[in-house]
Amino acid sequence: MSSTEGxxxxxLAGLGxxxxxxxxxxxxxxxxxxxxxxxxxxxxSLLVLIHAIAVGVNDAMVINTTALHHGDAFxxxxxxxxxxxxxxxxxxxxxxxxxxxxxxxxxxxxxxSTSLALYRVDPTREQTHAAVPRRLxxxxxxxxxxxxxxxxxxxxxxxxxxxxxxELLLADGSRxxxxxxVGLFRTQIEQFxxxxxxxxxxxxxxxxxxxALFFHQRDHANELARLQxxxxxxxxxxxxxxxxxxxxxxxxxxxxxxxxxxxxxxxGFGIGNLFVLTTLERFREFGILKAMGVTPGELQLMVxxxxxxxxxxxxxxxxxxxxxxxxxxxxxxxxxxxMTSSNRYFVMSGMVxxxxxxxxxxxxxxxxxSVSLVAAYIPARIAARRAAAQVLNAx
Amino acid sequence: MSTMIECQGLSxxxxxxxxxxxxxxxIDLQIPAGSMTVLAGPSGSGxxxxxxxxxxxxRADSGCLLVEGQDLNALDERGLALYRRRRVGFVFQEYNLxxxxxxxxxxxxxxxxxxxxxxxxxxxxxxxxxxxxxxxAMPNQLxxxxxxxxxxxxxxxxxxxxxxxxxxxxxxxxxxxLMLLQLLRELNxxxxxxxxxxxxxxxxxxxxxxxxxxxxxxxxxG
Numbered sequence: 001m002s003s004t005e006g007x008x009x010x011x012l013a014g015l016g017x018x019x020x021x022x023x024x025x026x027x028x029x030x031x032x033x034x035x036x037x038x039x040x041x042x043x044x045s046l047l048v049l050i051h052a053i054a055v056g057v058n059d060a061m062v063i064n065t066t067a068l069h070h071g072d073a074f075x076x077x078x079x080x081x082x083x084x085x086x087x088x089x090x091x092x093x094x095x096x097x098x099x100x101x102x103x104x105x106x107x108x109x110x111x112x113s114t115s116l117a118l119y120r121v122d123p124t125r126e127q128t129h130a131a132v133p134r135r136l137x138x139x140x141x142x143x144x145x146x147x148x149x150x151x152x153x154x155x156x157x158x159x160x161x162x163x164x165x166x167e168l169l170l171a172d173g174s175r176x177x178x179x180x181x182v183g184l185f186r187t188q189i190e191q192f193x194x195x196x197x198x199x200x201x202x203x204x205x206x207x208x209x210x211x212a213l214f215f216h217q218r219d220h221a222n223e224l225a226r227l228q229x230x231x232x233x234x235x236x237x238x239x240x241x242x243x244x245x246x247x248x249x250x251x252x253x254x255x256x257x258x259x260x261x262x263x264x265x266x267x268g269f270g271i272g273n274l275f276v277l278t279t280l281e282r283f284r285e286f287g288i289l290k291a292m293g294v295t296p297g298e299l300q301l302m303v304x305x306x307x308x309x310x311x312x313x314x315x316x317x318x319x320x321x322x323x324x325x326x327x328x329x330x331x332x333x334x335x336x337x338x339m340t341s342s343n344r345y346f347v348m349s350g351m352v353x354x355x356x357x358x359x360x361x362x363x364x365x366x367x368x369x370s371v372s373l374v375a376a377y378i379p380a381r382i383a384a385r386r387a388a389a390q391v392l393n394a395x
Numbered sequence: 396m397s398t399m400i401e402c403q404g405l406s407x408x409x410x411x412x413x414x415x416x417x418x419x420x421x422i423d424l425q426i427p428a429g430s431m432t433v434l435a436g437p438s439g440s441g442x443x444x445x446x447x448x449x450x451x452x453x454r455a456d457s458g459c460l461l462v463e464g465q466d467l468n469a470l471d472e473r474g475l476a477l478y479r480r481r482r483v484g485f486v487f488q489e490y491n492l493x494x495x496x497x498x499x500x501x502x503x504x505x506x507x508x509x510x511x512x513x514x515x516x517x518x519x520x521x522x523x524x525x526x527x528x529x530x531x532a533m534p535n536q537l538x539x540x541x542x543x544x545x546x547x548x549x550x551x552x553x554x555x556x557x558x559x560x561x562x563x564x565x566x567x568x569x570x571x572x573l574m575l576l577q578l579l580r581e582l583n584x585x586x587x588x589x590x591x592x593x594x595x596x597x598x599x600x601x602x603x604x605x606x607x608x609x610x611x612x613x614x615x616x617g
């Protein structure tokens with residue numbers, strides 16, 4: 001006995017046949033396809049959004065933390081920091097270079113004394129890029145001469161107010177006298193507010209030279225290496241200076257990955273349940289196909305291709321929807337201020353702008369597709385294993 | 396005339412509630428190629444079981460079953476599936492059309508499973524069974540008679556060697572039943588397909604010369 005006409009489509013021809021049949025069945029079983037697709041679509045879009053918000057939270061923490069003092073990268077220099085900062089600012093990758101001189105001082109006030117980290121700064125540049133000028137609670141930012149800006153906690157400890165004068169005893173034994181307190185700031189970081197002071201920088205200022213460097217792009221690893229090479233300066237990226245923040249971001253990433261996994265395990269159960277139920281509904285159809293000579297392997301392939309097709313379309317739509325929702329939220333931002341008012345990583349602002357990354361698209365995409373295929377495996381096996389006569393006689 | 400089906404001592408038993416067991420027992424028969432044979436008998440006599448065995452939908456417990464000289468017991472699951480695809484056409488009592496495919500797609504499916512596309516043949520077959528112009532209709536839009544003619548068209552479109560029809564006229568009125576029988580006769584004559592028809596419908600039995608009768612799973616002679 002042999003085939004008299006044609007033969008069984010195999011390889012690409014077989015794949016073409018089963019793909020076209022799968023496509024037809026997906027289109028004709030519209031309600032089932034839409035229900036399964038909707039499950040995947042919602043899960044996938046939520047994951048993209050969750051990931052984008054997590055990236056936005058990380059971004060906000062980095063921006064807030066780097067803006068407070070160190071910048072995206074920090075330089076300690078024995079050279080003139082003003083001259084080096086001016087040279088660096090001419091680089092197109094650099095958004096700002098804030099020159100400073102750092103001194104250690106003891107402040108003596110009406111009610112007590114306290115140690116201070118005194119920074120002599122360029123007021124114009126600081127007010128444009130740094131966080132502290134935006135956290136003034138009284139007075140103004142010092143602009144010239146012997147004007148002083150102090151943390152509110154330090155001022156309270158010293159018992160002085162705006163307009164009072166103050167004397168600072170420096171580490172080298174010299175004194176800065178008749179300094180006028182012109183402003184107070186409060187960052188909510190207790191230690192910082194109790195021991196930090198700012199004065200305008202001049203050519204004759206003493207102290208350790210340093211520069212806080214800000215880049216236009218968040219990803220600036222290449223620029224760091226290049227600037228270091230070009231200017232012969234030691235640039236320390238923020239994650240070296242703030243390992244606590246780096247660790248927090250890594251923990252945040254792990255938490256998000258776990259949330260994504262749990263969400264999709266739940267979605268997977270939902271999809272699997274739906275696929276099993278619809279497979280049971282289609283037993284008669286599968287039985288007829290088997291009676292017509294469709295092999296168990298071919299039937300399994302067809303059910304698998306149907307799931308793949310639904311999974312691909314729903315994942316693509318889910319990615320698009322997730323991206324659109326993230327972009328929409330990013331336009332206005334999400335205000336986390338109420339939850340971050342005492343958080344040192346949100347000194348400047350509690351606004352989070354969700355950001356979609358390549359990773360934030362491919363990870364949910366791969367997860368959604370994998371889960372939908374795994375969820376389709378059991379019904380495909382069930383469909384393939386039942387004998388045609390068993391199915392047809394049962395109807 | 397060569398032999399299409401040959402059975403010797405063919406048995407398939409299903410346990411039932413009274414412990415007697417149902418199915419078919421020790422069936423010996425020979426059916427010539429190109430013939431049209433009716434398998435008569437009351438409900439539960441084993442007609443469907445015998446058709447399922449010959450069609451490769453079920454396996455025998457014992458005995459020998461040759462179709463065109465091929466021992467079906469020797470075929471594995473895939474072999475049986477390919478045997479059904481290439482050599483057998485089925486018409487069931489419940490029509491068993493694929494509800495999500497339209498009439499044309501139902502008919503062309505056996506051809507596509509064999510890697511063939513022949514739109515002309517499909518259209519000609521639709522005309523042949525009186526469904527010309529109704530190719531786009533879904534099965535649930537067709538009457539009982541139309542569905543059964545569609546099922547018949549699907550069963551023979553790939554020109555199988557053997558057509559197995561299980562109670563094909565159940566639920567059809569006399570006119571539709573006779574129309575179906577006429578079609579079966581014509582296709583048997585034109586395509587040379589061997590037809591084995593299981594029924595307890597006296598309208599059909601009396602019109603087919605070659606008859607066999609099953610009673611309690613055993614073949615009754617005469």
